[in-house]
Amino acid sequence: MELFDHVFMQRALIEAVLIGGICAVIGVYVVLNGLSFIGAGISHSTFAGVALGLMVGIDPLWTALLFSTLVALSIGAVSERTNLKHDTSVGIFFAATMALGVMLIGLMDDYYVDVFSYLFGNILALTATDIWVSAIMAALVLGIVILLFKEFLALSFDAEVAAVMGLPVRKLHYLLLVLIAVTVVLSVKSVGVVLVSALIVTPAAAAFQLTVNFRRMMLLSVLFGIGSALSGLLISYYIDIPSGAGIVLIATVLFFLAWLLSPRRKRHAQP
Amino acid sequence: MNTDLSANTGGTDPKNAITFSNVTVHYDQLPALENISFSIPEGSFWGIIGPNGSGKSTLVKTALGLLTPSRGTVRTLGREPAALGSLRASIGYVPQYADLDFSFPLQVIDVVAMGLYGEIGLFHRVTRAHRKRAEEALRRVNMEEFADRQISALSGGQRQRVLIARALVIDPVLLILDEPTAALDPGSAEGLYGWINDLHDRNDMTLILVTHDVGVVSQYVDSIACLNRTLVAHGRPKDVLSGESLEQMYGCGAVLFGHGDVPHMVVKHGGDR
Ligand SMILES: Nc1ncnc2c1ncn2[C@@H]1O[C@H](COP(=O)(O)OP(=O)(O)O)[C@@H](O)[C@H]1O
Ligand SMILES: [Mg+2]
Numbered sequence: 001m002e003l004f005d006h007v008f009m010q011r012a013l014i015e016a017v018l019i020g021g022i023c024a025v026i027g028v029y030v031v032l033n034g035l036s037f038i039g040a041g042i043s044h045s046t047f048a049g050v051a052l053g054l055m056v057g058i059d060p061l062w063t064a065l066l067f068s069t070l071v072a073l074s075i076g077a078v079s080e081r082t083n084l085k086h087d088t089s090v091g092i093f094f095a096a097t098m099a100l101g102v103m104l105i106g107l108m109d110d111y112y113v114d115v116f117s118y119l120f121g122n123i124l125a126l127t128a129t130d131i132w133v134s135a136i137m138a139a140l141v142l143g144i145v146i147l148l149f150k151e152f153l154a155l156s157f158d159a160e161v162a163a164v165m166g167l168p169v170r171k172l173h174y175l176l177l178v179l180i181a182v183t184v185v186l187s188v189k190s191v192g193v194v195l196v197s198a199l200i201v202t203p204a205a206a207a208f209q210l211t212v213n214f215r216r217m218m219l220l221s222v223l224f225g226i227g228s229a230l231s232g233l234l235i236s237y238y239i240d241i242p243s244g245a246g247i248v249l250i251a252t253v254l255f256f257l258a259w260l261l262s263p264r265r266k267r268h269a270q271p
Numbered sequence: 272m273n274t275d276l277s278a279n280t281g282g283t284d285p286k287n288a289i290t291f292s293n294v295t296v297h298y299d300q301l302p303a304l305e306n307i308s309f310s311i312p313e314g315s316f317w318g319i320i321g322p323n324g325s326g327k328s329t330l331v332k333t334a335l336g337l338l339t340p341s342r343g344t345v346r347t348l349g350r351e352p353a354a355l356g357s358l359r360a361s362i363g364y365v366p367q368y369a370d371l372d373f374s375f376p377l378q379v380i381d382v383v384a385m386g387l388y389g390e391i392g393l394f395h396r397v398t399r400a401h402r403k404r405a406e407e408a409l410r411r412v413n414m415e416e417f418a419d420r421q422i423s424a425l426s427g428g429q430r431q432r433v434l435i436a437r438a439l440v441i442d443p444v445l446l447i448l449d450e451p452t453a454a455l456d457p458g459s460a461e462g463l464y465g466w467i468n469d470l471h472d473r474n475d476m477t478l479i480l481v482t483h484d485v486g487v488v489s490q491y492v493d494s495i496a497c498l499n500r501t502l503v504a505h506g507r508p509k510d511v512l513s514g515e516s517l518e519q520m521y522g523c524g525a526v527l528f529g530h531g532d533v534p535h536m537v538v539k540h541g542g543d544r
Binding site: 032147148149150151153154156157158160161162163164165166167168208211212213214216217264 | 332335336337355356359360362364366370371372374375376377378381382385386388389390391393394396397421423424437
């Protein structure tokens with residue numbers, strides 16, 4: 001296909017596999033730990049980071065990474081140290097970082113195009129450096145998940161017993177939040193601040209509908225994630241829409257199909 | 272000092288598996304336990320009873336180091352719970368069933384093998400030998416043919432046995448079960464109590480059972496501790512369940528129901544949550 005003769009298209013393909021895969025892997029832990037809203041909070045917090053980067057003139061990726069990591073750790077710390085529930089502290093950070101981002105954007109004159117692509121993603125406009133950075137970050141996240149496979153599993157299923165066994169559950173929890181932050185940042189150029197948390201949650205949620213086996217859930221989630229990212233990429237190529245929207249809409253369609261076919265749902269529906 | 276120590280340790284200088292000294296535990300500002308002092312000797316079988324919200328789970332979580340007392344000291348296997356270190360590999364804990372999500376995509380054998388994660392250590396993988404031990408633990412709870420089942424497909428009683436197998440896989444010297452019969456009907460519950468009692472008889476372990484069923488449990492346990500934020504009464508069942516202690520038992524929510532030689536009691540399911 002001559003479509004793939006374009007360099008930007010080759011890059012987009014590699015990126016789609018990278019982000020579709022890594023978001024889906026992290027998504028499994030996000031879904032099983034009930035961290036979906038935290039994921040949304042972390043991803044929106046990158047907006048302020050992006051705005052700061054555009055304003056100061058450094059690659060927004062790094063300022064976004066700084067912001068999202070700080071917010072991930074803060075959400076963890078605030079819900080640990082106060083009697084606020086997770087969703088309350090997320091709600092506060094969510095709004096505060098968006099407000100900060102909007103304020104910074106308001107201080108600039110002519111960055112609206114850039115801001116738009118960071119909000120909704122543009123997988124067709126990546127540089128070679130973008131791909132390398134994504135690949136390195138994805139490898140890092142995947143490596144940690146593989147190294148700590150059983151620890152994250154125990155944390156997700158039964159954190160209390162994991163703690164009694166002496167696993168460092170607090171550190172693991174914070175590490176998981178940071179991994180979510182890194183995953184968000186590496187995907188943000190392609191999927192956008194607003195939609196990246198959907199690419200994390202939706203494929204894993206679809207996989208959860210279809211299996212009761214952890215490894216199979218991981219595998220299905222990755223298939224759905226990469227499938228959504230590739231199809232979304234083609235959609236945004238043929239009809240000129242932001243890639244994040246195409247990717248997330250495909251993922252959502254997959255989710256509903258999975259939900260319709262779900263043995264879990266059928267079992268649930270029976271009295 | 273407890274006077275009933277010699278009852279179950281054969282008279283030799285007894286050591287304590289757990290000692291609470293003036294322990295108070297708060298959630299935020301509210302005390303869930305106040306000024307608790309008693310000891311659980313090594314090798315004994317204790318029942319912890321009290322109505323819902325009386326602090327039973329809080330007590331065992333404090334002993335396990337999951338919660339830190341705001342006052343007083345706890346010694347578990349001779350150490351501060353936060354400093355248990357390698358002794359953690361000798362402690363089995365079966366948390367309250369309701370706290371777990373059984374829609375989680377896991378097989379029975381994986382859940383049981385999780386009991387070994389602490390021992391296996393960070394970064395290392397579960398090996399064939401570990402799986403063998405998990406299978407062995409499943410045999411001990413008569414669930415060996417369920418190894419490859421999904422936990423979501425099990426009945427309440429089977430799930431409970433899987434959690435017990437996960438706690439047994441390390442051959443604990445201290446085993447703590449938090450309301451293991453909550454998901455069971457009364458008949459199965461009685462069966463499980465008998466089975467737990469056999470487990471204690473066959474193994475050299477300290478067993479702590481948190482429960483509502485005073486009547487049934489008092490047949491098996493060496494001692495009971497009756498909680499209602501404070502320690503209402505503790506000691507041998509026949510002492511606690513007679514005379515003035517019996518009146519105190521009302522304070523921890525117990526009511527007599529039925530009759531016979533042994534007072535048959537049940538703890539009211541309080542709605543104070
Ligand atoms: N995580 C928590 N945060 C705040 N209060 C709690 C928490 N866990 C328990 N409590 C409160 O502490 C008291 C004792 O709870 P618990 O130890 O679970 O009682 P039991 O196990 O006897 O039912 C109850 O009033 C309960 O509402
Ligand atoms: Mg309880």
